[in-house]
Amino acid sequence: MKKNWWKIIAVLFVLYTIIAGFLFKVPAQPILHETIRNLYFHVPMWFSMMTILFVSLWHSIKGLSNSNIESDIVASQAAHTGMLVGALGLITGSLWAKYTWGAWWVADTKLNGAAITMLIYLAYFVLRGSIDEEQKRARIAAVYNIFAYVMLIVFLMILPRLSDSLHPGNGGNPGFNQYDLDSNMRLVFYPAVIGWILLTVWIFTLRVRLEKIKRKTLIDE
Amino acid sequence: MQIFYSIDGNEGEFVVCYNPNRVWNPVRVEGKAFLLGIFQINCMLFLQVKYLVAKEVKLEMRNKYALGGILLYVVSTIFVSYLSFKQIINPATWNALFWIILLFASINGVAKSFLNETRGKLLYLYTLVSPQAVILSKIIYNSLLLIVLSGLCLFVYSVFIGNIIQDLSLFLLTLLLGSIGFSSLLTMVSAIASKTSNNFTLMAILSFPIMVPLLMVLIKLSRNAIDGLENWDLNYLMVLVFLNIIIIALSYLLFRYLWRD
Structure with a gap:
């Protein structure tokens, strides 16, 4: 129980996010209206994705330096979990875009970044699938993961700063901090971010355990 | 001829001497000798790169x-x-x-x-x-x-x-x-x-x-x-x-x- 306190926090915070996110008062804004509540679900997904992809990168670097197969399992499962939250982020974002911008998909640097992230990690899984030997796969996938993550950071962090975006806080659009003058939204938003990140990490640890059991039973057979 | 490499960068100060009689022997080098080793690695790297590029061009021309x-x-x-x-x-x-x-x-x-x-x-x-x-x-x-x-x-x-x-x-x-x-x-x-x-x-x-x-x-x-x-x-x-x-x-x-x- 002592080790699992953060799982309890994750459940409580996510529950709070769902209840408070749908019931609490939000600023009335034109165009956005009630869809402003999507802030508690859409934005934390990207935070969780970047966190878990960073975990993946970290274990890839570790795997290269100690050539331990466990780091490879952790890195690949982190990437899988990252794709899961990334897909959720795309779905919530797409719904939001339909209501506020009028289309499921628009030409925007951040949307391109999300799409490229998915493509890069799908390519990573294809690369993993095409190498049979375990040690070799671990090493080569780690090299690609590091290479891809750095290019991704450039794409997600630097390029959007150089061009306009439809997203709040970019290209002259007001950010959410300007709508949320009495800080009511922050009361839900910050727990939401922590809750979703912790939940993602929990899913990731479960995946790692499952994968280890799978490999173990394979060896036993 | 001796070629110096640092291996893997894990230890940093480990330098491998490549002998003409093709024996790999790791030697611990510190201080000035280490700096000299780094310099030699770079010199050797430059020479190797020059040689390899020339080789690629020659192969392509052939x-x-x-x-x-x-x-x-x-x-x-x-x-x-x-x-x-x-x-x-x-x-x-x-x-x-x-x-x-x-x-x-x-x-x-x-x-x-x-x-x-x-x-x-x-x-x-x-x-x-x-x-x-x-x-x-x-x-x-x-x-x-x-x-x-x-x-x-x-x-x-x-x-x-x-x-x-x-x-x-x-x-x-x-x-x-x-x-x-x-x-x-x-x-x-x-x-x-x-x-x-x-x-x-x-x-x-x-x-x-x-x-x-x-x-x-x-x-x-x-x-x-x-x-x-x-x-x-x-x-x-x-x-x-x-x-x-x-x-x-x-x-x-x-x-x-x-x-x-």
Whole structure:
């Protein structure tokens, strides 16, 4: 129980996010209206994705330096979990875009970044699938993961700063901090971010355990 | 002759002396001797790279069909586009078509750098030179190849499809930096793809998504050159230079984990 306190926090915070996110008062804004509540679900997904992809990168670097197969399992499962939250982020974002911008998909640097992230990690899984030997796969996938993550950071962090975006806080659009003058939204938003990140990490640890059991039973057979 | 390498960088101070009688003996070197060792590593690296680039050029000159094939690929692709488009006046279309042709030609040109190497030849290289020298020489050679390729592409493209570039010097600078970036990225991806079973398909799958950041900056800069904007967009130029440096640094650091089989 002592080790699992953060799982309890994750459940409580996510529950709070769902209840408070749908019931609490939000600023009335034109165009956005009630869809402003999507802030508690859409934005934390990207935070969780970047966190878990960073975990993946970290274990890839570790795997290269100690050539331990466990780091490879952790890195690949982190990437899988990252794709899961990334897909959720795309779905919530797409719904939001339909209501506020009028289309499921628009030409925007951040949307391109999300799409490229998915493509890069799908390519990573294809690369993993095409190498049979375990040690070799671990090493080569780690090299690609590091290479891809750095290019991704450039794409997600630097390029959007150089061009306009439809997203709040970019290209002259007001950010959410300007709508949320009495800080009511922050009361839900910050727990939401922590809750979703912790939940993602929990899913990731479960995946790692499952994968280890799978490999173990394979060896036993 | 003695060649010094640092191995893996784990311990830092471990330097391997390569003796003429081919015995690998790790020696712990500290202080001044370590600095001297680093200096010698760099000197040796430079010499090895020089030698390897010369070797690549010599091999290419010996078998001119491969080079000719790539150049012909560009020319015939442009001619096919010319037959369907005739003249292009719209800058966006002109730019997009140019970069798409160059992208595919580059992938075809660079893909062979590792995919065509036989296992025995690579093994022989690895006993003689450091992995950093191998990747750097390949990057330099491929950069030269892509600079020639993109120059030819620009020439033929402007003859057939029409030249609408207003700021040629910015366009050429973009092309130069783009060639270096393409070559370093594709060389690394080609090294990764050569380790797998279905390597040519994988080459495209792996390279396209990570090339997008580079490609977006290139397209933006070349569009500026076509429109002939008065001031050069230094932000994008800086990002482009920065991307090139990052790609080359990553290749330099990561390549040694790829060739260990």
